[in-house]
Amino acid sequence: MDVIDDGRCFICGKDNPIGLKAQFIIDPEQRRAETTVQIPEHFQGWQGITHGGIISALLDEICAQACMGSGMQVVTSELKLRYRAPVPTGSTIRVVGEVTGKRRRLVDAKGRAELDGQVVAEAEVVMFRLG
Numbered sequence: 001m002d003v004i005d006d007g008r009c010f011i012c013g014k015d016n017p018i019g020l021k022a023q024f025i026i027d028p029e030q031r032r033a034e035t036t037v038q039i040p041e042h043f044q045g046w047q048g049i050t051h052g053g054i055i056s057a058l059l060d061e062i063c064a065q066a067c068m069g070s071g072m073q074v075v076t077s078e079l080k081l082r083y084r085a086p087v088p089t090g091s092t093i094r095v096v097g098e099v100t101g102k103r104r105r106l107v108d109a110k111g112r113a114e115l116d117g118q119v120v121a122e123a124e125v126v127m128f129r130l131g
Contacts, residue, residue: 011057011058012024012061012065020037020039020058022035022037024065024069026065026066026069028069028070028071031070032069032097032099033065033066033096033098035062035095036092036094038092039054039091040090041089044089049087049089050086050091055081055087055113055120056121059079059081059111059121059122059123059125062095063076064076064125066109066111067129070099073130073131074107074128075127076125076126078125078126079126080124081123082121082123083121084119084120085119085121091115093113093120094114094115095111096112106126106129107126107129109124109127110123111123
């Protein structure tokens with residue numbers, strides 16, 4: 001399986017007119033990735049609250065970016081998520097991911113989303129290495 005970046009990714013694609021266009025800071029030595037994004041109001045679930053799927057997608061992507069920044073091509077195999085607090089639409093959140101381990105073709109990663117220094121969601125992700 002080949003995965004091809006065509007610039008249309010919902011989270012980071014520069015050519016996706018409705019995407020978040022996240023830009024990442026990658027630290028390959030620490031096997032870590034980070035981004036800061038503002039959540040547009042049209043990504044709400046309940047009134048004034050960011051839809052949980054948007055937060056989930058951000059955590060999934062940040063963990064993939066941490067892996068790819070470490071030289072691995074991956075796809076998500078498993079995602080375990082815990083929401084800790086709602087995120088108001090219009091908020092700017094910081095999302096951080098890091099590789100925590102490797103097992104054969106699987107890569108373990110953790111991610112967290114923060115609003116004003118408070119963790120609002122956390123994820124444990126298992127990625128499958130391609131190739």
